[in-house]
Amino acid sequence: MSDFRTDIGRVAETFGSPRTAIGNGWGWIMAYGVVSILVGLAAFIWPFAATYAATLVIGALLFVSGVFSIAAGLFGRGHEGRFYAVAFGVLTVIVGAVMVFEPVTGALSLTLLVTVWLLMRGLLEIVLGFRMRRRRGWMIALGAINILLAAFILATVPWSALTLPGFILGVSFMMGGATAIATASDHRKGAEAFGAIA
The missing domain is CATH 1.20.1270 (Substrate Binding Domain Of Dnak; Chain:A; Domain 2)
Incomplete structure (x- = not known):
């Protein structure tokens, strides 16, 4: 039993305890901060392009989401929300199309x-x-x-x-x-x- 505890202790020393590993990964947080600042600067320098791009991206996502919602309502038989899925999908497709084609x-x-x-x-x-x-x-x-x-x-x-x-x-x-x-x-x-x- 004592040998088993000794082995566990060695493994903990090798990989580090949660306390000593707290600082690990700080570089990812730093990288996120740097990238976020660069994206923010780009959006601030080109606000129209940022607005236009965001409108197109969100519109495309809404359009695709609406298509899948319609498909779920038409082909997902046996559930009570079919009409809602189709109606919501049509509305979402329309809103997405407006954002894409009328930015x-x-x-x-x-x-x-x-x-x-x-x-x-x-x-x-x-x-x-x-x-x-x-x-x-x-x-x-x-x-x-x-x-x-x-x-x-x-x-x-x-x-x-x-x-x-x-x-x-x-x-x-x-x-x-x-x-x-x-x-x-x-x-x-x-x-x-x-x-x-x-």
């Missing part, structure tokens, strides 16, 4: 979607910020900025719908990247990732 109209819809996304993200970040041990102020500030950005979008729609989503996404990605880089720096020194309270 200006889709940009207005995308502006509202970005507003909701920023608002929800900001609220979640503020809640998480109050639960963190380190970088609490960073996360709370990030959440507050995202909520203010959402309010700014609502105040400027529809005139800035073609460029504002690009600017907003750019600022949000850059702030998120800066926060991730700071977190990676802490994690590299042995702090738990994001410092969340269990």
Whole structure:
């Protein structure tokens, strides 16, 4: 029995205990932060292109999702939600097609979607910020900025719908990247990732 415990101890020393392995993987967090900042800069420099690209991508995803929903309703026999699946699929295909073929109209819809996304993200970040041990102020500030950005979008729609989503996404990605880089720096020194309270 003692030999077995000795072997287990050697294995633990070889692979490292969870405590000593806490700093592992900080480079991935750092890489995410750097890439996020670069994406944010690109969106900020070319806001129209960012808005246009996001509109096309989201429209294409909606279109494909709608096609699969229609197929599920037509061929998925024996379930009570067939009519809903077909109706929802048709609606989704129409919305997706509008965003792909009429990106200006889709940009207005995308502006509202970005507003909701920023608002929800900001609220979640503020809640998480109050639960963190380190970088609490960073996360709370990030959440507050995202909520203010959402309010700014609502105040400027529809005139800035073609460029504002690009600017907003750019600022949000850059702030998120800066926060991730700071977190990676802490994690590299042995702090738990994001410092969340269990």
